[in-house]
Amino acid sequence: MVSWSARVCGCRFWSLSILGVVLVTCCNVLLTIRMLQNSPDCETRVLPAMLAPPPGPPGAKPRPSVPPVSNASEDGPVKEEFSVNLQLGRWDARRLYKMFDWTSVGAKYVELSQRFCVCLATQSSLDRLFSLAQVAHQWAGPISVALFIASPDELKIAKVYVKFIRNCYPTVRDRVSFHVAIPKEHPSFTSEARMSAGLENEKLDCSKPEASLRLLMRHRRPEAARWRVKLPYPQNHMRNLARRNCQTGHVFVTDVDIVPSGQLAEKLDAFLRKQRCSVDGHCAFVIPTYELDERVRFPQNKSELVRLAKKGLARPFHQKVFIYNQFATNFTKWQMEPEINQEVHVSHNVTNFEFLYEPFYVAPDTVPAHDERFIGYGYTRNTQVYETFVAGFQFRVLSPIFTVHWGLQNKKSRPGWRERQNSLNRRNFEIFKREVFARYQKDPLRMLNPRVKHTPINTP
Structure with missing residues (x-):
């Protein structure tokens, strides 16, 4: 039999234990409420890095991988977003486009430009800007x-949208600086656009940068949405604008x-x-560039990419679309190298250079600029690559690094405005x-010889 005093002591000990649990619970609740009150954004979400494309109905195109997102930075919402003073800016050589440098500066852009030797x-045009989320990830x-x-x-x-993407993606906010070009043929830039009042009230989803941009683009007036028919996209102006605002010795355009x-x-x-060029x-x-089937994960290394290529998924x-575009890279040789x-190392040299070759490459910032007389489509990137070749640069293919473009592309009919350009x-x-x-007193591909026939440009 347990004595009466023992029972009393046991009851008192049990009561004290319960009281202690209640006190700890109350403290936790109070601390949680205080943290929520001081938090700049209670709805912060972080998605797993590089999510696999979600399953969908048969025949449907799944979304590509999505980088981590959050609705606010660690220091609170982004304060400085995107500023364009239309009364300032600089004109291109023919006064066709006005350029605005540093309309938005990455929080760590200067620091990264000092730490890295390549930028x-x-x-991009506005309708393709959603891709920047994954690029920055x-x-x-810089x-x-x-x-x-x-x-x-x-x-x-x-x-x-720039405010949205900088708020949602810390990598964009920290690493990316924006520069803007607008066309001279639209003097109405000086007046306020009459758009629906709901533009800034749209509910944008941080996990869906592409869908969010499309939602905003619906607010364009019909005439504003048809600009490509009459107004050529100045690809080379844009490439030069981006490159000239890099602060590093090497550039990757x-x-x-x-x-x-x-x-x-x-x-x-x-x-x-550590590399030393011998020429x-x-x-x-x-940097070898591949197209990737949208149904697969982003390859984590070269071995995965080569495996996907053997299955026809890359x-x-x-x-x-246009085989001469990248043919001289010699992808077969690159894939066979173990x-x-x-x-990173040099896999092989480009030995069969041809005029239509237009790889994505890294070089010192001393390479020739993109010629801005070529506006729109055709002869834009390959002319710069050709002049770089004539200037004496040796093209060398690196491994095991690569770049990817989402989607397996096929030939399709081009609109009339593309052919006119x-x-x-x-x-x-x-x-x-x-x-x-x-300029160089060299014609290595015999471009000036009328007897030499060159394949006509038919780029996508």
């Missing part, structure tokens, strides 16, 4: 973005939908700091190739 210079170095704004409607949308492989900036930086310092390092960029280690640029090329010869 990613990319360009993959590239840890990113200089040239953004083309075609109308006052797009300028208002850009202000909302790309399009906004070209996504780098994992740790590309870090690996390139290590390689460039008087004139080397251009080609292939060289523009292989089916992936012994992860350090191509025809105009073809005329400019006749003058361009003579100027290149006069």
Whole structure:
């Protein structure tokens, strides 16, 4: 039998234990409430890095991988977003486009430009800007973005979307600086665009950058949405704008939908700091670019990419659309080289250079600029690559790094405005190739020989 005193002591001990639990619980509740009150954003979400494309109904295109997102930065919502003073800016050489530098500066852009020796210079029209979320997630170095704004409607949308994407993606907020170009042919930029009042009240989802941009783009007036028919996209102006605002000794000029492989900036930086080019310092390092089926995960390394290529789920960029675009890279040789280690190295030299070759490559910032007489489509990127080749740069293919473009592309009919732009640029090329010869006194591809037939430009 348990004594009466023992029972009393037991009851008192049990009561004290319960009281202690209640006190601890109350303290936790009070602390939680206080933390929520002091939090800049209670709805912060973080998604797993590089999510696999979600399953969908048969035949439906799944979303590509999505980088981590959050609705606020650690220091609270972004304060400085996107500023364009239309009374300032600078004109291009022919006063066709007005440029605005540093409309938005990455919080760590200066620091990253001092830490890395290579900068990613990319360009985009507003409707493709959603790709920047994944690019910034993959590239840890500084990113200089040239953004083309075609109308006052797009300028208002850009202000909302840049604020959104910088708020949602810390990598964009920290690494990316924006620069803007607008066309002279739209003087109405000086007046306020009359758009629906609901633009800034749209409910945008941080996990869906593409869908959010499309939601905003619906606010454009019909005439503003048809700008491509009459107004050519100044690709070379945009490439130069992005590159000239890089602060590093090397530049990697790309399009906004070209996504780098994992740790590309870090690996390139290590390689460039120790590499020694044997041709008087004139080397251009080609990064192989592949198209990737949207149903698969983003490849984590070269071995995964090669495995996908053997299954037909990845292939060289523009292989089916315009094979000359990347053919000289020699993807077969690149894929056959075993992936012994992860350090960046030269796989092989480009030995069959041809005029239509237009790889994405890293080079010193001393390479020739993109010729801005070529506006729109046709003869834009390949002319710059050709002049770089004539200037004496040796193109060398790097491994095991790569870049990816989402979606397997196929030939399709081109709109009439694309062919008109191509025809105009073809005329400019006749003058361009003579100027290149006069500048370098070299014609390695015999471009000036009328008997040599060159495949006509038919780029996508």
